[in-house]
Amino acid sequence: MTGHSRGKTTANSRNQRASAARRGWWRGGVIYQAYPRSWSDSNGDGIGDLRGIIDRLDYLEWLGIDGLWLNPLMPSPDHDWGYDVSDYKAIHPAMGTLDDFDELVAQAARRAIRIVFDLVPSHTSDRHAWFLDARSSKSSRYRDYYVWRRPGPRGSLPNNWMNYFGRAAWSFDDGTGEYYMHNFSPHQPQLNWWNAEVREEFDRILNFWLERGIGGVRLDAVQALLYDKQFRDNPPATRADSDKERRIGQRLKYNANHPDVHRIVRRWHSLAAQFDPQRLLLGETWVPSIRQMVKYYGNGTDEFDLTWNLTFLRSPFASRPLRQIIELTLRLLPDDAWAAWAASTHDDEGRATTRWCGGVPATIRCAMLLLLTLRGTPIIYYGDEIGMTEPLLGKMRRALRDEESGRSRDGSRTPMQWKAAPGAGFTSSTQPWLPLGDASVANVETQSADRGSVLWLVRDLLALRRTFDDLAVGELALVSSPAGTLAWHRGKSAFIAVNLGTSMRRIRTSGQILICTDRTRDQEYVAEWLELRSREAVVVRSTSR
Ligand code: GLC
Ligand code: CA
Numbered sequence: 319m320t321g322h323s324r325g326k327t328t329a330n331s332r333n334q335r336a337s338a339a340r341r342g343w344w345r346g347g348v349i350y351q352a353y354p355r356s357w358s359d360s361n362g363d364g365i366g367d368l369r370g371i372i373d374r375l376d377y378l379e380w381l382g383i384d385g386l387w388l389n390p391l392m393p394s395p396d397h398d399w400g401y402d403v404s405d406y407k408a409i410h411p412a413m414g415t416l417d418d419f420d421e422l423v424a425q426a427a428r429r430a431i432r433i434v435f436d437l438v439p440s441h442t443s444d445r446h447a448w449f450l451d452a453r454s455s456k457s458s459r460y461r462d463y464y465v466w467r468r469p470g471p472r473g474s475l476p477n478n479w480m481n482y483f484g485r486a487a488w489s490f491d492d493g494t495g496e497y498y499m500h501n502f503s504p505h506q507p508q509l510n511w512w513n514a515e516v517r518e519e520f521d522r523i524l525n526f527w528l529e530r531g532i533g534g535v536r537l538d539a540v541q542a543l544l545y546d547k548q549f550r551d552n553p554p555a556t557r558a559d560s561d562k563e564r565r566i567g568q569r570l571k572y573n574a575n576h577p578d579v580h581r582i583v584r585r586w587h588s589l590a591a592q593f594d595p596q597r598l599l600l601g602e603t604w605v606p607s608i609r610q611m612v613k614y615y616g617n618g619t620d621e622f623d624l625t626w627n628l629t630f631l632r633s634p635f636a637s638r639p640l641r642q643i644i645e646l647t648l649r650l651l652p653d654d655a656w657a658a659w660a661a662s663t664h665d666d667e668g669r670a671t672t673r674w675c676g677g678v679p680a681t682i683r684c685a686m687l688l689l690l691t692l693r694g695t696p697i698i699y700y701g702d703e704i705g706m707t708e709p710l711l712g713k714m715r716r717a718l719r720d721e722e723s724g725r726s727r728d729g730s731r732t733p734m735q736w737k738a739a740p741g742a743g744f745t746s747s748t749q750p751w752l753p754l755g756d757a758s759v760a761n762v763e764t765q766s767a768d769r770g771s772v773l774w775l776v777r778d779l780l781a782l783r784r785t786f787d788d789l790a791v792g793e794l795a796l797v798s799s800p801a802g803t804l805a806w807h808r809g810k811s812a813f814i815a816v817n818l819g820t821s822m823r824r825i826r827t828s829g830q831i832l833i834c835t836d837r838t839r840d841q842e843y844v845a846e847w848l849e850l851r852s853r854e855a856v857v858v859r860s861t862s863r
Contacts, residue, residue, distance in 0.1 A: 345791060347384030354413060403438050437536070444504070444507055452507075469495075477549050487573050501542040537622075553571060604628055640804060659697065669708050671706060672708040822850065827847075828862040833856065
């Protein structure tokens with residue numbers, strides 16, 4: 319796969335790109351998210367690792383991505399698969415070593431790929447040295463790194479706070495006779511971000527990784543950093559709240575979503591701003607509305623560079639809600655801010671190929687074309703580029719189960735399918751850490767040899783973005799279009815139309831189809847009416863604007 323070259327760029331587009339790069343490599347760029355345990359196993363223990371990723375960088379270069387986001391790589395007892403960190407300045411032994419990491423960063427840079435590193439500031443593992451010390455005595459020097467409360471009357475919980483997994487946000491520590499707070503599992507004690515020492519520790523941690531030349535960091539669960547100092551009870555959920563909060567029965571108002579969190583994000587921003595070239599700060603802003611999400615951009619240049627658009631990810635895959643969400647996101651973003659779009663996740667919502675598309679190939683192609691043509695940075699979740707769906711795994715096996723949604727996260731974390739062979743090219747072990755999906759249905763080897771595959775659709779869309787600046791950075795303007803369809807301009811001459819309805823639709827435009835989800839229509843000329851069949855989508859170089 320190394321033989322393929324990147325798309326050719328003109329001098330003009332190189333200049334535009336150079337100026338975009340000064341404003342951040344992610345503007346106009348594309349991020350690929352690989353779940354490291356599941357992507358490529360180099361030593362046959364059934365667990366993906368850093369050497370496995372290094373071995374497969376040629377694939378990512380061939381695909382044409384700009385950034386590679388890896389879920390947490392640090393030592394962890396893996397109660398929440400790496401999101402319970404026991405040492406912030408080291409690499410999980412199953413993943414490799416710091417040397418491997420440095421080599422990954424260097425090898426990726428050679429291919430113009432930046433590594434985006436997942437950092438978990440809201441909580442540590444209960445095995446982290448700070449927490450072990452903190453719980454050893456009330457006078458521990460680390461006691462105030464965490465959030466402790468005396469029991470209420472007759473040993474009751476300190477207040478009514480519930481965590482994101484739908485359980486009480488407090489666990490009792492027998493040794494010191496107090497409760498500690500956790501916004502996620504009891505193995506993830508909440509760090510006390512009101513404590514200046516905690517903030518300073520994280521400055522050092524952030525520097526430690528940014529200095530290694532990575533392209534940026536993804537910051538986990540930032541809405542959960544701060545809590546109400548008066549420990550007031552959360553109010554009951556109302557119809558205006560997210561479905562999660564309604565199911566839990568309360569609005570997570572006082573154990574999370576504190577407005578002062580923005581001061582912390584600004585602090586990180588000024589820290590990252592000292593690096594050249596600019597490092598990406600991608601915030602996991604797990605908030606129920608776009609209005610709340612856009613606040614994490616601050617004034618557009620002083621908080622996160624990109625935020626996690628949960629509302630988009632959770633939208634039904636239908637033209638009307640998508641249209642509203644796209645329109646609202648772009649309208650509410652502060653000037654100068656840049657959107658991020660993801661359709662799939664390693665968390666409860668899982669893969670769009672299943673949730674949005676029900677595994678139907680034509681719909682999967684529409685989803686990929688839509689994701690890669692909106693204005694903002696697309697985040698491709700590993701395996702989506704080959705249309706990998708979630709296998710039925712029967713009962714929950716490994717993943718932390720979200721008690722609240724009752725859904726296991728395993729389905730979207732199964733190993734990458736490289737070829738139709740035992741171990742799917744992911745591992746030589748007969749026991750991958752999670753079961754494999756059916757690699758004979760979707761795998762890289764077969765699809766890379768087939769120009770009509772979804773993999774080639776994705777690759778061609780990425781290549782087109784590199785040569786067609788309107789598509790990479792152009793303004794987005796939605797246009798009205800028939801029921802069931804979505805259509806928008808990008809810049810002067812890109813026009814995108816997607817038909818998610820059940821019947822053929824005609825959309826007024828003229829120009830040439832550059833890429834259609836049905837590849838036999840590539841290069842077709844459109845004089846006045848574009849006919850789009852159900853579950854068909856196109857990028858047109860238009861002459862009608
Ligand atoms: C984020 C992660 C999720 C994790 C949680 C707690 O939402 O994406 O996997 O369980 O934070 O760290
Ligand atoms: Ca391994």
